[in-house]
Each structure stands twice: as C-alpha cells, then as structure tokens.
Amino acid sequence: MVAVRLDGVATATALKTEIRERVAALRERGIVPGLGTLLVGDDPGSISYVAGKHRDCAEVGIESVRVDLPATASEQDVRDAIAGLNADDSVTGYIVQLPLPDGIDENAMLELIDPAKDADGLHPTNLGRLVLGVEGELNSPLPCTPAGIVEMLTRYGVTLPGKHVVVVGRGLTVGRPLGLLLTRKGIDATVTLTHSRTVDLAAEVRRADVVVAAVGVPGLIQPDWVKPGAAVLDVGITRIVNEETGKARLVGDVDPGVAEVAGFLSPVPGGVGPMTRAMLLANVVSEAERRVR
Numbered sequence: 001m002v003a004v005r006l007d008g009v010a011t012a013t014a015l016k017t018e019i020r021e022r023v024a025a026l027r028e029r030g031i032v033p034g035l036g037t038l039l040v041g042d043d044p045g046s047i048s049y050v051a052g053k054h055r056d057c058a059e060v061g062i063e064s065v066r067v068d069l070p071a072t073a074s075e076q077d078v079r080d081a082i083a084g085l086n087a088d089d090s091v092t093g094y095i096v097q098l099p100l101p102d103g104i105d106e107n108a109m110l111e112l113i114d115p116a117k118d119a120d121g122l123h124p125t126n127l128g129r130l131v132l133g134v135e136g137e138l139n140s141p142l143p144c145t146p147a148g149i150v151e152m153l154t155r156y157g158v159t160l161p162g163k164h165v166v167v168v169g170r171g172l173t174v175g176r177p178l179g180l181l182l183t184r185k186g187i188d189a190t191v192t193l194t195h196s197r198t199v200d201l202a203a204e205v206r207r208a209d210v211v212v213a214a215v216g217v218p219g220l221i222q223p224d225w226v227k228p229g230a231a232v233l234d235v236g237i238t239r240i241v242n243e244e245t246g247k248a249r250l251v252g253d254v255d256p257g258v259a260e261v262a263g264f265l266s267p268v269p270g271g272v273g274p275m276t277r278a279m280l281l282a283n284v285v286s287e288a289e290r291r292v293r
C-alpha cells in the first residue's frame with residue numbers, strides 16, 4: 001500500500017482528549033453540556049450511529065438525552081419531539097437523525113430545530129451562516145462531516161489553499177455543505193461538485209488533488225480515476241448484511257485498489273465516520289461555551 005492512511009479513529013481520539021478538557025472546564029463553572037438525539041424508525045445503520053454518539057458523549061463527560069420514536073410516528077409526533085428538545089434545558093444541542101421515514105417532510109423538520117441548539121449545523125439559519133462565512137460571536141455550528149474532513153486533512157498536513165477538490169455527491173449532510181466550506185476564505189480550495197448527472201465523472205476525478213466520495217455507491221471510485229499522489233477520502237457507507245451470519249459489513253465508495261495510487265486515503269470504516277462523531281461533540285461543547293461568554 002502506497003497511500004498514507006488518514007486514521008479517523010486516532011485523529012478523533014486526539015480531538016476527544018481536547019474536548020474532554022473543555023467539558024471539564026465547563027463543569028467546573030457548573031455547566032454540563034448535553035447532546036440530544038431524535039431517532040425515528042428502525043433503520044439498522046441509524047440505530048448503530050445513534051448508539052455510537054451516546055457512547056462518545058459518555059467518554060468525554062457530555063450528558064446525553066435520547067428520544068426514539070417508532071417508524072409509525074406521525075409528522076406531528078416528530079414536531080412534538082423537536083419542540084420537547086428545544087424546551088429541554090439539559091439539552092445544549094441535538095440532532096435529528098436522517099433520513100426520516102417516508103412521508104415526513106425532512107426540510108420542514110430541520111426548520112423547527114432551534115438554531116442555537118442545532119448540533120448538526122443543518123438548520124437554514126446555520127447553513128446561511130456557512131454561506132455568509134460568519135465568524136466570531138455568532139460563530140455557528142458547521143455540518144459535522146465537512147468539518148471533520150477539513151480537520152483531518154489539516155492534522156495530516158494536507159494543505160487546501162489553491163488545491164482542486166472534486167466532491168462526488170451533493171447531499172445535504174456532506175457534499176453540498178462541504179463545497180461551501182472548502183471555498184470559504186481561509187480554506188481557499190477550488191471545488192468541483194459532481195453528482196449523478198455529471199458527464200464523465202472519471203475525467204473530473206482525474207483532475208483532483210483531493211477526492212471526497214460521498215454517494216453510497218460501493219467501489220465507485222476506481223484506481224485509474226485517481227491522480228497519483230492525490231488524497232482520497234471515502235465517505236460512502238453501504239451496509240452489506242451477510243445472509244447466513246446476519247452480520248453487517250461496511251463498504252465505502254472507493255475501490256480498495258485506490259490505495260496503490262493515492263498519496264493519502266481515508267478508509268471506511270475508520271476514517272471520516274469517527275471524525276463526524278467527534279465534530280458533533282465539538283459542536284455541542286462550542287455551543288455550551290458560547291452561552292457562558
């Protein structure tokens with residue numbers, strides 16, 4: 001293997017050490033940060049991620065509040081649960097786990113989140129602040145996966161100013177906000193945001209210094225699509241369940257052969273996923289810190 005492995009587990013562990021210290025400082029002042037999660041339905045992936053988030057909280061001293069609704073919940077049930085989290089003083093920030101079941105208007109639900117409690121940075125106000133590049137007092141939470149990607153590249157010394165980043169996928173939680181973040185002043189990448197209607201995706205990817213694949217198509221990114229030495233970050237997660245054992249295996253969007261061509265590779269599992277979870281904790285702690293300033 002040629003590529004340097006971008007180790008999300010090790011990087012997230014380092015971040016969590018810093019977060020634990022910030023939580024301890026808050027607790028000394030009598031402030032206990034709390035993360036809420038709202039999970040609707042029984043998607044196995046979502047159940048596993050939400051469980052992981054609560055374990056992470058326990059590790060760093062953040063309290064957590066878990067609200068689970070059945071797949072049969074109505075939109076009104078979801079509205080009520082969001083109103084409950086907005087009103088709960090023990091919840092500093094919370095997430096509404098996506099996707100929501102069919103028939104529930106996801107965008108309408110995201111709009112109901114109190115922007116000051118939006119741990120995912122997906123409320124329109126916070127997405128707007130991402131576009132505006134608001135810093136300082138109003139500093140708003142950044143979407144966790146894009147923030148985790150930038151943090152990981154920074155910690156491995158992969159510089160972004162002037163680099164050409166090809167983002168594959170335009171979804172709400174990764175591709176679209178990542179494009180906005182990477183082109184901000186101070187990060188200064190040049191971004192090509194590709195999607196399912198892009199003509200000749202391979203040709204676009206070949207021009208990239210950094211490739212971020214976030215579509216959920218197993219093995220999409222082929223070794224001969226990658227410029228030698230490029231940094232490749234795999235964000236796609238597809239769960240493949242073994243019929244006999246019932247065990248799930250996680251497969252990314254990047255063909256394993258890419259490791260022979262790339263300069264850096266963030267794998268699935270063990271790459272961007274753990275970083276996403278660490279950035280969620282960081283958003284909650286930042287929110288608690290903002291409130292005492």
Ligand SMILES: Nc1nc(=O)c2c([nH]1)NC[C@@H]1CN(c3ccc(C(=O)N[C@@H](CCC(=O)O)C(=O)O)cc3)C=[N+]21
Pocket residue numbers: 048049052095096097098099120144145173237250268269270271272273274276277
């Ligand atoms: N409102 C909302 N915010 C999200 O941030 C959000 C969401 N909805 N819906 C689903 C996606 C997916 N997501 C993951 C986070 C961590 C791992 C993760 O830690 N993965 C581990 C493996 C975990 C396992 O074994 O299942 C890894 O890649 O190494 C994966 C996926 C957050 N998402």
